[in-house]
Amino acid sequence: MISSKPLDIPCSLQERKVLEKIALAAHDLGVPAYLIGGFVRDKLLGRRTKDMDVVCVGDGIALAHQVAAALGDNVPVAFFKTYGTAQVKWHEFEIEFVGARKESYRRESRNPEVVAGTLQDDQNRRDFTINALAVSLRDADYGTLIDPFEGLADLDLKMIRTPLEPAQTFSDDPLRMMRAIRFASQLQFTIADNAFKAIQENAERIRIITQERITDEFNKIMLSPKPSVGLDLLYKAGLLKIIFPQMIDMVGVEMYEGKGHKDNFYHTLQVVDNISVHTHDLWLRWAALLHDIGKPATKKFEPGHGWTFHGHDAVGGKMVTRIFTKFKLPLHDKMKLVRKLVELHLRPISLTKENITDSAIRRLLFDAGDDIESLMLLCEADITSKNKSKVKRYLENFELVRARLKEVEESDRIRNWQPPVTGEMIMETFALKPGRIVGDLKNAIREAILDGEIANTYEAAYAFMLEKAKALELTPVK
Structure with a gap:
């Protein structure tokens, strides 16, 4: 019986039952099947996941239908005959099926020429060693981990490596360069030196990738536990200047008459990390990323005073619309939220001064509306001084602003307010x-x-x- 055989990866009882159903369906069809990729990786890392990828040496669509029938409850199968792939959703599981394949690429395209292949062919085409790990669902060696590229060792080393020569891997499919950085950011792994060098050498190849796919990977980096890891790698790899040149404009410190300003790029990365400690909201992280995007266009040296960035909030707000359009991000509610936060991010700071009138508080409540808490979160994240006493003082000032906001809101009810005469x-x-x-x-x-x-x-x-x-x-x- 399959259920008596151990698995080389930790699985729950429910997961074991699903895998047994797949194994029995594959046995009935006479096709060798293997669990492969992200599910295997994440289980070995102790990460939660319910997305399974199954590769079989045969017809993946036929296997998907056989598994759906075995699961019962009239489970539907979504399949794509052109690509030979299928998907089955059952309870919390999403199971992808595909026949093992061998790929070859033309330089001008990331779309491969695909022919049927062996498990080894399929593992060879995987992007990274940690994603080439497979678990057999065959009767003979059920549950056995198949690791031809020492991916298990790379998991222990926290290393991102490619199964084959990295320059070829990234040239074939340039999106893998962003995926390498995304996994490094999500998992807090290091990219192998030869792989990172290959990314730098092939950075220009990212231009053949569609904006939608670039944006998807970029957003996954933004949602990682510490987004600065991935954002800094994008910069050092030479990818950021191609996909997001406005960010590069913030890099560096300019000196004049012995006075310099802070590096707005690395300040921004710190702000994104700061806000990410408190929220998983992608759009608040985008607001943190773009809060100072208008500074390069407004930078000016004033003799006797130093560097200024007057109006960078308003200029940055206008840039938000262009950036969201370029990245093909939502142009309605999400863009409006980010633009509002960018345009208002200096207002609470001005309210930390003495003798601030109730009128100024009312106007901020009116302009921010229900987004006032998000705005305050951004302002607190914007404190990046290494001087602990200064940080403490700023945070205490913001607490006073919060108290004033609450006081005026309770007395005037001005948030989301409209004048009583229409x-x-x-x-x-x-x-x-x-x-x-x-x-x-x-x-x-x-x-x-x-x-x-x-x-x-x-x-x-x-x-x-x-x-x-x-x-x-x-x-x-x-």
């Missing part, structure tokens, strides 16, 4: 059509409430509107 009310009161006068009156009411000039009530706003209307020679209709 544009429709103004038009009805004065028999006006939509236009500049209606907008001016509405803005005047809003500004008066935010400045604390009038109370945030319908009665006060309506009376203020009538007073302002007199100056415009407007008369309420009867």
